[in-house]
Amino acid sequence: MTHRDDFRAYFAADIRRAEAPVVEAAPTDAVMRRAAWAVADVARTVVRAQEVIGDGGGHVYGASAAALIGAGDNGGDGLYALADLARSGMAVHAVLLSPDRAHPRALDACRRAGGRVHEPADPDALEQLLRRLRPAVALDAIVGLGASGPPREMAGHAAGVLEELGTPVVAVDIPSGIDPDTGVRHPGAIRPTATVTFGLFRRAHLLASTDCGALELAEIGIGAPAADDGRPAEMLTSIGTATAGELWPVPDVSDNKYSGGVVAIRAGSQRYPGAAVLASHAAVMSTSSMVRYVGPCRDQVLADRPEIVASSVVTNAGRAQAWVSGPGMGTGPETAQELAWILSQDVPVVLDADALRVLAEHPSILRRRDAPLVLTPHAGEFDALAQTFAPAQAGLLAGDRAGAVRGLVAELDSRGVNATVLLKGRITLIDDGRSAFAQDAGTSWSATPGSGDVLAGMIGAILAAREGPGALADVEVPRAVAVAQVVHSVAARLAAEEFGRPGSPIGASDLLGAIGEAVAKVRAVAG
Ligand SMILES: NC(=O)C1=CN([C@@H]2O[C@H](COP(=O)(O)OP(=O)(O)OC[C@H]3O[C@@H](n4cnc5c(N)ncnc54)[C@H](OP(=O)(O)O)[C@@H]3O)[C@@H](O)[C@H]2O)[C@@H](O)CC1
Numbered sequence: 188m189t190h191r192d193d194f195r196a197y198f199a200a201d202i203r204r205a206e207a208p209v210v211e212a213a214p215t216d217a218v219m220r221r222a223a224w225a226v227a228d229v230a231r232t233v234v235r236a237q238e239v240i241g242d243g244g245g246h247v248y249g250a251s252a253a254a255l256i257g258a259g260d261n262g263g264d265g266l267y268a269l270a271d272l273a274r275s276g277m278a279v280h281a282v283l284l285s286p287d288r289a290h291p292r293a294l295d296a297c298r299r300a301g302g303r304v305h306e307p308a309d310p311d312a313l314e315q316l317l318r319r320l321r322p323a324v325a326l327d328a329i330v331g332l333g334a335s336g337p338p339r340e341m342a343g344h345a346a347g348v349l350e351e352l353g354t355p356v357v358a359v360d361i362p363s364g365i366d367p368d369t370g371v372r373h374p375g376a377i378r379p380t381a382t383v384t385f386g387l388f389r390r391a392h393l394l395a396s397t398d399c400g401a402l403e404l405a406e407i408g409i410g411a412p413a414a415d416d417g418r419p420a421e422m423l424t425s426i427g428t429a430t431a432g433e434l435w436p437v438p439d440v441s442d443n444k445y446s447g448g449v450v451a452i453r454a455g456s457q458r459y460p461g462a463a464v465l466a467s468h469a470a471v472m473s474t475s476s477m478v479r480y481v482g483p484c485r486d487q488v489l490a491d492r493p494e495i496v497a498s499s500v501v502t503n504a505g506r507a508q509a510w511v512s513g514p515g516m517g518t519g520p521e522t523a524q525e526l527a528w529i530l531s532q533d534v535p536v537v538l539d540a541d542a543l544r545v546l547a548e549h550p551s552i553l554r555r556r557d558a559p560l561v562l563t564p565h566a567g568e569f570d571a572l573a574q575t576f577a578p579a580q581a582g583l584l585a586g587d588r589a590g591a592v593r594g595l596v597a598e599l600d601s602r603g604v605n606a607t608v609l610l611k612g613r614i615t616l617i618d619d620g621r622s623a624f625a626q627d628a629g630t631s632w633s634a635t636p637g638s639g640d641v642l643a644g645m646i647g648a649i650l651a652a653r654e655g656p657g658a659l660a661d662v663e664v665p666r667a668v669a670v671a672q673v674v675h676s677v678a679a680r681l682a683a684e685e686f687g688r689p690g691s692p693i694g695a696s697d698l699l700g701a702i703g704e705a706v707a708k709v710r711a712v713a714g
Pocket residue numbers: 206210218219220222223257258259260261262264329330331332333334335336337338339342359360361364385407
């Protein structure tokens with residue numbers, strides 16, 4: 188989902204606080220009916236999109252819909268949505284998973300609109316019912332904001348049956364089985380074609396965007412939420428291409444080769460010269476300012492990009508406004524010393540790959556520092572860091588990724604380190620303890636060796652540029668890092684899907700070759 192605009196998502200408790208006065212001020216169930224109408228509208232679109240042989244698409248009139256109805260207001264949304272679908276001429280079936288607790292007024296509305304109501308006694312009966320009904324669309328109205336844990340027995344079984352039948356599912360608010368705040372996907376979770384949410388995005392919509400299908404936000408008149416102390420509620424942001432384009436650094440008339448921010452890169456080894464080339468070339472492609480390279484791969488780096496200024500030891504590199512260290516540089520004993528020197532520099536430092544392993548093995552080199560430190564681990568490197576700096580967070584990644592990242596940042600903060608952690612993956616998390624971002628790459632083409640080296644070079648160039656007077660000057664570090672992440676994702680998509688043979692695999696060099704085009708693209712979006 189590399190989208191144009193920024194998305195903001197909130198904790199369930201803050202959303203409930205923002206929702207309450209709106210619901211209270213409105214006539215009974217008016218907000219719920221508005222939400223249900225939006226769900227029904229998407230369900231109709233899903234039915235119309237179904238291909239019927241010899242025809243242009245599916246017909247709503249006469250098609251069937253079934254909704255799995257849970258015990259709370261999420262079930263109420265589903266029942267009102269069925270009533271709406273019945274009025275479009277659909278044959279609708281409410282499948283009550285907790286018959287005694289189904290929303291009474293919504294159930295009544297569904298019945299009055301002609302809906303059939305089913306109360307399967309056990310998972311087998313539920314399975315037989317769904318197989319018999321074979322609905323054109325199913326609504327997942329089992330649980331929404333009130334979810335806790337994996338879907339209970341009946342609900343968990345339904346997800347498997349619907350998947351087997353190939354039934355398109357529209358999830359009401361949040362796919363059941365996905366935790367609203369952490370985005371953790373429990374076994375037995377519903378896998379929807381589309382998810383319709385209301386008023387404000389929930390954190391799960393960004394943290395588990397790849398599990399929500401097409402995401403739709405329906406307006407129900409809710410304003411920005413506040414925390415219980417009245418301050419603005421904590422938000423999780425996903426920046427879009429327009430923001431990346433607005434903030435991407437461009438030289439102006441007064442700039443020279445230094446003024447936009449020089450980045451120095453310590454990368455590569457005899458064994459991994461490619462990492463040195465990829466990281467430094469990526470930095471060259473990101474801004475117009477100077478890129479310095481330090482390490483044993485001078486010849487390869489200069490053969491690839493002669494404009495790079497190379498040296499062999501960090502102390503002779505020359506001045507830089509940001510440092511990058513780690514890609515392919517090895518983990519030998521001398522690297523700890525080099526790293527300690529880099530960390531002593533009063534400029535932003537990005538540590539990736541081998542530098543993260545060295546840091547985890549030699550935590551004493553990490554002293555108090557005010558200048559930003561950006562750590563860019565993949566899951567394995569994160570675990571190594573967490574074992575050293577935040578043992579309570581180690582092994583958490585399979586579950587609450589955002590919580591684990593925040594926990595590591597907090598531990599580093601308690602040591603006086605101004606850290607931003609970027610956790611890699613299809614959905615990249617970036618957090619400095621105050622501002623958190625979740626960026627879905629939109630495709631997975633960037634999951635290729637060396638693409639992390641490219642990202643490290645890009646982030647270094649952006650952080651160097653942030654030290655200057657340009658558009659990034661007052662931008663918080665995690666947002667600046669997210670800007671680099673967006674352009675990296677757009678470059679991967681362009682390389683794999685628009686250049687050459689669309690849809691053919693790419694290597695990190697192809698991604699690298701598309702950075703210029705990606706910058707042009709996001710700048711054009713920003714206008
Ligand atoms: N207020 C309004 O007007 C508006 C509200 N809106 C809608 O209301 C929704 C929130 O409704 P809600 O607060 O009733 O919670 P909800 O998500 O239905 O879940 C609670 C029930 O689920 C059950 N349950 C929990 N975990 C479960 C699991 N793993 N597997 C199975 N069941 C599980 C739990 O059972 P219990 O633990 O009590 O046994 C409890 O009974 C929100 O998401 C939005 O859709 C919109 O219409 C906008 C206007």
